[in-house]
Amino acid sequence: MSSLPTSLTAAAANGTPESGAPLSGAGTQSPSNTPGASVAPAGVSPSPTFSPLYQQIKALIMQSLQTGEWKPGEMIPSEMDLAARYKVSQGTVRKAIDELAADNLVARRQGKGTFVTTHYEDVVKFRFLRLVPDEGEPHYGASRVLECKRLRAPAEIARLLDIRTGDSVVQIRRVLTFSNEATVLDEIWLLGANFKGLTAEKLNEWKGPMYALFEAEFGTRMIRASEKIRAVAADDTAAELLSVEPGSPLLSVERVSFTYGDRPVEVRRGLYVTTRHYYQNDLS
Amino acid sequence: MSSLPTSLTAAAANGTPESGAPLSGAGTQSPSNTPGASVAPAGVSPSPTFSPLYQQIKALIMQSLQTGEWKPGEMIPSEMDLAARYKVSQGTVRKAIDELAADNLVARRQGKGTFVTTHYEDVVKFRFLRLVPDEGEPHYGASRVLECKRLRAPAEIARLLDIRTGDSVVQIRRVLTFSNEATVLDEIWLLGANFKGLTAEKLNEWKGPMYALFEAEFGTRMIRASEKIRAVAADDTAAELLSVEPGSPLLSVERVSFTYGDRPVEVRRGLYVTTRHYYQNDLS
């Protein structure tokens, strides 16, 4: 890792960190407000794997988010400041931030600034827990952790986490209770390397979303997730923990969550009781 | 309904059709490329329910989509043409189209133009059928229509469709088969007013997505949908039609689909067999 690039020209000289794509001639235009007086064709690089400037800026900003230069909840520099830092126009920074906002990595607040999003605020937004009660408002229930231990990854989990079978993982089992009814049984596997020191006590002490704990204590932010949903019959263990009859239909939700760079860090297998709740999904 | 407004000034005079929001002073700026020479404060309307220009343009374009001025699959006028038509800058039109593209109402194709999206292409994109096989590529299966009849809306359906109990609706029942296995049992209710002349024969003759038929033959485009998902036990009827044991767990998907203006036009209750398929969902 070389030092953090602070201006685009530096980045261009080094090549952008991950994709290795060169600056590719974009931005070499002569703005020249006076019309008709265009100058300097400067036809350097025609277009080998062209990447827009704003995408490069987006990548640089994302890098600063990942390294923790701006932490969840904090304000990032203003558009003008970033434009100066990267030596591009404010409009280009704007477009980069637009995409970051669309990806839910940052949130803009008019008159105040642009802020790094937090899973703590997501209590309101319910990005990751899509279980909604038939009546009443969505809410987070009480979490009871049954188990939290380190072990070696079984083959299937290792495959999903993109690690080797036998690598260290943390396994958590827990029950979520809504209005005094056991509703969700979760079995969670986390990348061992990222969650050293995670214990059942820490989990039980924590009030609020589990992902908020992960981002605050372990510096691991869940950015996106992919879920596979099925209907299954409750086995004896699940039936007992969820207080339903064995064989009852349960919603099975297998989730893989990703951090920056689309690296998988969590596998979560949830069993949901859907007699008084449903899984909400919007297609558009 | 007055005549179709073709320029923004006309729209401003009439007020925008739905929200009734006035032009609200936006766009009354003096561009004046020569710096320092700003003119004409023209302080008319301060900001009573301010609506950005590009949103008004977006609404006007959406209107033309709704009225069928540009039909699914067709190209809409170029950004420059639309800019001239609405008397705004190309950048403002661009931002309006950006949002329409984000909403999947149109699709941009560089070098060619901007096209009204079609449910027929969605075969590739699988916006609305999220059932994926454990192995192999997603694909549409064979549809067998069991029933297609007009009847009076029961209370529950009427509520979801925002009509009165007893109003005319079309009910369809069908089975979807993937690789020779009955997988989906659908019960569909459509707004009677929009689907006059829909018969089981028409449905059975049609190859391709049902929504493509709806948009091509009945001029009703599904824009977005909202789904409530549960796990349920198969009753005797469902069990027989889907060739599973009574009591088997099935995925229950209750969907309400909306056209332009967020008007509900379809209620669909699906029962999915999820032994060899799963419902795919991405959170972000």
Added chain:
DNA sequence: TAGTGGTCTAGACCACGTG
């Protein structure tokens, strides 16, 4: 009053697709 994001414009140039 000052600072931030949000809107609007206008012009130049690039990349893509099709003649």
Added chain:
DNA sequence: ACGTGGTCTAGACCACTAT
């Protein structure tokens, strides 16, 4: 060669929030 969407810039002004 031409037209379309895509990128980039620069400047002016509006709307919101805090001080």
